[in-house]
Amino acid sequence: MVQATLFAYIDGSPMLRKEFDSSLRSLLAFCGLSSRVFKEHNFRIGAATSAALRVESGAQIRPAGRWASDAFRKDIRIA
Numbered sequence: 001m002v003q004a005t006l007f008a009y010i011d012g013s014p015m016l017r018k019e020f021d022s023s024l025r026s027l028l029a030f031c032g033l034s035s036r037v038f039k040e041h042n043f044r045i046g047a048a049t050s051a052a053l054r055v056e057s058g059a060q061i062r063p064a065g066r067w068a069s070d071a072f073r074k075d076i077r078i079a
Contacts, residue, residue, distance in 0.1 A: 006043075048075040
């Protein structure tokens with residue numbers, strides 16, 4: 001699995017969580033969407049679910065989301 005920062009600046013430095021959260025809130029407001037419904041954690045939920053659907057093991061999912069434990073398992077949402 002290739003590891004890379006999903007949200008980064010042109011110079012390659014990663015966007016800080018608070019910067020991402022602020023940008024997401026601004027974008028949601030611009031689109032007329034509620035920041036109560038859409039949060040930055042939704043991206044982690046989506047990543048964990050996507051990885052689980054690809055039948056990746058916990059050993060593969062943990063480092064991808066920087067999880068130190070199996071806490072990612074509560075974020076997997078398969079209908």
